[in-house]
Amino acid sequence: MQANREFRPRMETRIHGLRTLAPLCYRRFAGAIADVWSVRGEEGGGGFYIAPDPRIVILLGKQPPPVMMRIGGDLAEYRGIQAFYMPPGMPLWSRIEADHEKSHLDFHMESSALHQRLAAADVRADLTRPRLLGPSDKLADLGRLASDEVRKPSRGDMLIDALLSATLAEIFATQAGAENDGPCTASGGLSARRFAAVERHLHENLSRHVPLAEMARAAGLSESRFSHCFKQSQNETPQRWQSRVRLKAAQDMMRDPARSLADIAYATGFADQAHLSRVFRAANGMPPSVWRRSNFQES
DSSP, rough: OOOOOTTTOOOEEEEEEEEEEEEEEEETTTTOOOOOOOEEEEEEEEEEEOOOEEEEEOOOOSOOOOEEETTTTOOBBSSOOOOEEEEETTOOOEEEOOOEEEEEEEEEOHHHHHHHHHHHHHHHOTSSEEEOOOOEEEEHHHHHHHHHHHSSSSSSHHHHHHHHHHHHHHIIIIIHHHGGOSSSSTTOOOOHHHHHHHHHHHHHHTSOOOOOOOHEEEHOOOOOHHHHHHHHHSSSOHHHHHHHHHHHHHHTTTOOTTTTTHHHHHHTTOOHHHHHHHHHHHHHOHHHHHHHHHHHOOO
């Protein structure tokens, strides 16, 4: 692929509560730029980000940082994100939920170069949709290797180029390869085995919102196939089901008088106690505090 040495990221950012810990390191290569940031974030800080070019961000470290994200016009709050693909022109907001230090690797790409890379690998993917991924050892390892190569180049462009291709494969190729899956069951619904895998994954990550792409990965299906099969068998969307599961878990925890509503909200992936109260009241016709008192009186 012919490298465009003139390509530069055109990111618009508005941040607060973030302090850089080291100078920015970056590396130009075939239609892309990789850069590494190291920052300290303060609780309550955050930022707004938008760019006309596609990008991939990998949060370095064994565990995702304590950061909440919102994307585009979606009001959902995403936590526990290890890596993400952000399409051109898609706004992203972040909020830091605890003081911490972190480093992240960013791949900024020309749209044409990204299309060429995926086409060369015979990967068809919807590049207009963001993709959010939870904890991933593979992506963390790829990010670490790429960030080392950005900071201390040792193999020319060959290694960093290959690491970008491997990252694209990890994010796009698995799901794209599942696009040709047939129906999950004879009736077109989600099989019991696949549903159990998704249910298990959700319960293992109850304290954060699990993105649709991540549920699809747990089921071993593309996002579109997973959404279709899930709705066929469960008579509701994956997002609505997830909300209902979290609410049921919160309700079960409320039976323990020693647990505060704030603690329960955090444990079940709600933004805060007020968020839990709004959702609970909409579903049950009363705030959780009233339901809790009534429940204890009856018992």
